[in-house]
Amino acid sequence: MTHRFRTLRSLFLISRSGTPRAAFLGSSWPAKMAAPVGKAARGWSVLALGLRSVVPRLPGLTQVRWSRYGPEYKDPQIDKEYYRKPLAELTEEEKYEQELRKIQLIKAAPAAKTSSVFEDPVISKFTNMMMKGGNKVLARSLMTQTLEAVKRKQFEKYHAASAQEQATIERNPYTIFHQALKNCEPVIGLVPILRGGHFYQVPVPLPDRRRRFLAMKWMITECREKKHRRMLMPEKLSHELLEAFHNQGPVVKKKQDMHKMAEANRALAHYRWW
Amino acid sequence: MLKRMTRLVSGARQLDPGRLLHGGPQAPQSLAAHPDNQVPDGSPRAVSCTSEGDPVRTFNEACLMVRRPALELLRYLKNTNFAHPAVRYVLYGEKGTGKTLSLCHVIHFCAKQDWLILHIPDAHLWVKNCRDLLQSTYNKQRFDQPVEASSWLKNFKTANERFLSQIKVQEKYVWNKRESTEKGRPLGEVVEQGLTRVRNATDAVGIVLKELKSQSRLGAFRLLVAVDGVNALWGRTTLKREDKSPVAPEELALVHSVRKMVRNDWHGGAIVLTLSQTGSLFKPRKAYLPQELLGKEGFDALDPFIPILVSNYSPKEFESCIQYYLENSWLQHEKAHTEEGKKELLFLSNANPGQLERLCAYL
Numbered sequence: 001m002t003h004r005f006r007t008l009r010s011l012f013l014i015s016r017s018g019t020p021r022a023a024f025l026g027s028s029w030p031a032k033m034a035a036p037v038g039k040a041a042r043g044w045s046v047l048a049l050g051l052r053s054v055v056p057r058l059p060g061l062t063q064v065r066w067s068r069y070g071p072e073y074k075d076p077q078i079d080k081e082y083y084r085k086p087l088a089e090l091t092e093e094e095k096y097e098q099e100l101r102k103i104q105l106i107k108a109a110p111a112a113k114t115s116s117v118f119e120d121p122v123i124s125k126f127t128n129m130m131m132k133g134g135n136k137v138l139a140r141s142l143m144t145q146t147l148e149a150v151k152r153k154q155f156e157k158y159h160a161a162s163a164q165e166q167a168t169i170e171r172n173p174y175t176i177f178h179q180a181l182k183n184c185e186p187v188i189g190l191v192p193i194l195r196g197g198h199f200y201q202v203p204v205p206l207p208d209r210r211r212r213f214l215a216m217k218w219m220i221t222e223c224r225e226k227k228h229r230r231m232l233m234p235e236k237l238s239h240e241l242l243e244a245f246h247n248q249g250p251v252v253k254k255k256q257d258m259h260k261m262a263e264a265n266r267a268l269a270h271y272r273w274w
Numbered sequence: 275m276l277k278r279m280t281r282l283v284s285g286a287r288q289l290d291p292g293r294l295l296h297g298g299p300q301a302p303q304s305l306a307a308h309p310d311n312q313v314p315d316g317s318p319r320a321v322s323c324t325s326e327g328d329p330v331r332t333f334n335e336a337c338l339m340v341r342r343p344a345l346e347l348l349r350y351l352k353n354t355n356f357a358h359p360a361v362r363y364v365l366y367g368e369k370g371t372g373k374t375l376s377l378c379h380v381i382h383f384c385a386k387q388d389w390l391i392l393h394i395p396d397a398h399l400w401v402k403n404c405r406d407l408l409q410s411t412y413n414k415q416r417f418d419q420p421v422e423a424s425s426w427l428k429n430f431k432t433a434n435e436r437f438l439s440q441i442k443v444q445e446k447y448v449w450n451k452r453e454s455t456e457k458g459r460p461l462g463e464v465v466e467q468g469l470t471r472v473r474n475a476t477d478a479v480g481i482v483l484k485e486l487k488s489q490s491r492l493g494a495f496r497l498l499v500a501v502d503g504v505n506a507l508w509g510r511t512t513l514k515r516e517d518k519s520p521v522a523p524e525e526l527a528l529v530h531s532v533r534k535m536v537r538n539d540w541h542g543g544a545i546v547l548t549l550s551q552t553g554s555l556f557k558p559r560k561a562y563l564p565q566e567l568l569g570k571e572g573f574d575a576l577d578p579f580i581p582i583l584v585s586n587y588s589p590k591e592f593e594s595c596i597q598y599y600l601e602n603s604w605l606q607h608e609k610a611h612t613e614e615g616k617k618e619l620l621f622l623s624n625a626n627p628g629q630l631e632r633l634c635a636y637l
Contacts, residue, residue, distance in 0.1 A: 117609040117618055118637060144636040151606065151636070155332050172606040173636070 069107050076109040077101070112136070122178060122212075129216050130233075142233050147173040149238035170245070180244035184215035184251045188262045193271050202271045203262035218251050219244070226250065333602050341372060341591065343584045344379040350580070351384065351544055356496065359538045362545045362576055364504070367584035368562045370628020373548045374502055376584055380546050381500050389496040389543070390437050392486065392535070394426065397506035398553030400528050404513055407521070412477050416527040417513075423475035423528060427468045430482070437495060438462035444488065447481055449474050461485060480531040487535060490542035497543030499535055503550040507533055508572030510556050533575065547576070587625040595627070599634050607637040 077083075090098070112124055123143060131139035150173040158169045170176055189206040192199040206214070219240060227236045243249025329336045347363055354361065365373040385391055400422050410416040431438065441461040448454040449471065455463050461482065468478025490497040501507075507529050513521040523529045536545055549567045551557055561567055564581060587595060596616055599605045609615040619637075623630040 117612070117614050118607060147636040152332060159331075159334050171603060172608075174607060 073105045073107045074101070076106050078109060078113055078115050080115045120174065122181065123174075125212075126177075126181075126216050126220075129220055142237075145234035146237045146241070147177070149234050150176055150241055153238060153242065176245045177241060180241045181212070181215045181219070183244050183247050184219060184255055185211040186214055186255045186258045187211070188259060189214070190258065190262055190265065191272075193268075195271055200268050200271055201261070201265055202268045203265055204272055215251075215255075218254055222251050222254075333604070337598070338375060338379050338382075339372075339591065339595065339598075340379070341376065341584075343372075343582050344376040346582060347376065347380050347546065348383055351380065354544055356493070356542050359541050360497075360499070360543050360545050362536070362538060362547060362579035364564055364576065364579045364581050365546070365548045365584055366562060366564050366567075366581055368586075368626075369552060369559075370626045371584045371586055372627050373550065373584045376582075377500055377502055377546060377548050381498065384496075384498045385433070387496075389498045390486065390490075391433050391498050391500065392430070392483070393433065393500045394532065395429070395502055396550075396553060397501055397503040397529075397532070398550065398555070400526065401506050401509070401511040401513065401523055402553075402555060407513060407515075408473065410476065410527045411474070412480070413527070416525050416530060417521060418473070418476040418527055420472040420475050423479045424469055424472050426528075427465050427475060427478060427482075431462075431465050431469070438465060440494070441485065441489060443481075443485055449477075476527045479528060483531045483535050487540045490540055493542060495542075497540075499543065499545040500547075501532065501536065501545075502548045503553055504536065504547040504576075505549050505551075505554055505557070505567040505569075505572060507536070508569055508575065509554060512555055536576070547579075587627055587630070589625075592620060592625050592630070595630060605634055605637055610634075610637050 085094075087095075112128070113119075127136070127139045127143045130142060151171065154169060154171045154173075154176070158166055158171060161169060170179075186206065188203050189210070190201040191204045193202045219237070223233060223236045223240055227233075240249055240251060244251050343365060347365075350361070350363065365376055367373050381391055381393055400419060404419050404422065406420060408418040408420060410418045439460045439462055442458050443455060443461060443464060444457060446454060446457045447464070449467060453467065453471070455467065464478050464481050464485075468475040468482075486497055489495075507523060509523065511521050511523055511526070513526075515521060524533070536547070538545070549562070549564060551559065551561055551567060554567065557567060564576075564579075565573055568576060596605070596619065600611065605611070607615070610619070619630065619633060623633055
C-alpha cells in the first residue's frame with residue numbers, strides 16, 4: 001500500500017480471503033489510535049494504554065503487522081551515559097524514572113542497536129535499506145567500504161590541492177554522507193488522489209521521515225540500476241554521494257524534477273484535504 | 275600476505291637513521307623508501323604494501339612502526355658472522371600481527387646497508403591461480419611459470435640495479451640455438467634474457483639464484499633472502515596438469531629453486547622467512563605455529579631456524595598507532611578523538627594491527 005495510507009494512520013487489516021485492504025477510519029481519526037500498528041506503537045505506547053481493546057473489530061477483518069509487546073512494555077534505554085550518572089546528580093524525576101524501570105517490563109533491544117559511540121541511526125537505516133535477503137553482514141561491509149572509498153577519494157583531492165583549497169575540502173565521510181542525503185531530500189511530493197474517476201498527481205508537503213526515506217531510496221535505486229555491470233556498489237555509491245554533496249548528480253536532479261512537477265501541478269493543490 | 279609491489283619514486287622526507295635504531299614507536303603502514311644522503315634522489319625503489327589502499331596516495335608518505343620483533347631481527351643481522359652458514363629466521367604469529375611489515379622493515383634496513391635483496395613478496399601466488407604452466411625446458415619433470423617468473427625478475431631488477439652489472443656469471447648458459455650467455459658476462463644479461471624471452475624466465479630465475487648462492491661466499495656482497503609465506507613451498511598446490519592430476523610443489527621449477535636457496539648450505543648472508551596462513555591452501559584458519567603451517571616436510575627442511583613471534587600491539591604501540599592516525603587526520607569521526615572512542619577501538623580490535631587498520635579505515 002502507498003505511504004499515503006500510513007499518513008492517515010489506518011490499520012492494516014486482512015479479510016478472511018487473505019487480501020490486505022486498508023480500512024479508512026475517517027480523516028478525523030486521531031493519530032493516537034494507530035497504536036496497534038507495529039512501528040507506530042513505540043512512540044504512543046503510553047497513550048495507547050488499554051486502547052488495544054477499543055480498536056473496532058470490523059467483521060471479517062483481523063489485524064496483521066502488530067507488535068507482540070503489550071502497551072505496558074517500555075523501550076530499552078541504550079544510552080550508556082544514562083546509567084553512568086552518579087546518584088547525587090540525579091533529579092527527583094530521574095530518580096523516580098530509574099526506580100520505575102526496575103519494576104516495569106522492558107522490550108528487548110534490537111540486535112542492530114548498540115551502545116557504541118560510533119553508531120549512527122542514519123547509517124543504520126541506510127544499511128538496512130541496502131540489505132537484501134537479510135544479509136546484514138554484506139550490507140554493512142558495503143557501507144563501510146563506501147565510507148572508506150569516500151574518505152580515500154577526499155584525501156587524494158586534499159593532497160593534490162593547494163593550501164587555500166585544502167581548507168574547503170571536507171574529509172569526514174559521515175558529514176559528507178549526511179549532507180548528501182540532506183541535499184537529496186525533496187521538500188514537496190506528489191500523491192495520486194482519486195477524483196471523479198481519475199487519479200490526479202497532487203502536490204503535498206512531505207513529513208520528515210518520508211523525505212529521508214525517499215532520499216535514501218532514490219540513492220540506492222540509482223546506484224543499483226544505473227551502473228556498469230562490473231562496477232562495485234561501494235565505488236558507485238561513493239561517487240554518487242560525493243556528487244550529491246556538491247548538489248550535482250542524478251539523485252539531486254531527480255529531486256529537482258519532483259519539485260518542478262509539483263510546481264507544474266500546483267493548480268491541483270486544492271484537491272488535498274489534510 | 276603481500277598484495278603487490280609498487281614502485282615508489284623517492285620524494286618523501288629524509289629519514290634520520292637514529293629513528294630506526296631507537297625503540298621509539300613510530301608510525302605503521304608500509305615500507306618507507308626515504309632517501310638518505312647516500313642514495314641519489316629520484317631513484318625508484320620497489321615497495322610492498324599489505325593494505326588495500328596505497329598509503330603514499332593517502333598520506334603522501336609511507337611509514338613503518340618500529341616494533342620489538344623487527345628490532346630483535348636487526349640486532350641479529352648486525353651481529354651475523356658471515357663466515358658461518360646463513361642463519362634462518364622465521365617470523366610467525368597470528369593473522370594481522372605485522373609479520374610482513376616486520377619483514378619489510380628488515381629488507382629496508384638491509385637495503386640501506388647495501389645488501390643484495392632477494393625478496394619474494396608472496397610465495398602463495400606461485401602455487402595457485404597460475405594460468406599457463408609450461409613443461410620446463412631444463413628438466414622435463416618440472417613445470418615453468420612464465421608470468422610469475424617474469425614479474426619477479428622485473429622486481430628483482432628494480433631492487434638490485436647496482437649489483438646486476440657487478441656480478442659476473444661463472445658458467446656459460448645456452449638458451450636456445452641462437453642465444454647464449456657467455457661466462458663472465460654480467461648477471462644483468464641473464465635477467466634481460468628472462469624478461470625478453472618469457473619462455474626462459476623461470477630458467478633465468480633459477481640461474482640467478484644459483485649464481486648468487488655460489489658467489490655470496492666470495493664476500494663481494496651480502497645476500498639477504500626474504501620469502502613471505504614460505505609455508506607455500508611445502509604445502510599443496512591448486513594447480514593441475516592437463517589430465518587434471520594435481521601438481522606437487524616440488525614439480526614447479528620456481529619452488530624448487532627457492533627451496534634450494536632457503537637451505538643453509540651457503541654463507542655470506544642471512545635468510546629471513548615469514549609464515550602466513552592468509553594465502554595458504556588447505557590449512558585451517560586458526561593455524562599460525564611453524565609446525566602447523568609448514569608440516570613435517572617443511573619443518574624438517576627449515577630446521578634449525580630461529581623463530582621470532584610477532585604479537586598484537588602493546589598498549590604503548592596501540593596508543594602511538596592511534597596518535598599517528600590522529601595526526602594524519604585519518605580518524606575523521608568526531609568520537610574517535612575521545613577516550614571512549616579509543617577504548618572502544620581497543621576492545622573491537624583487541625590491539626590487532628590488521629583489525630585496527632580495517633576499523634579505522636571507515637571511521
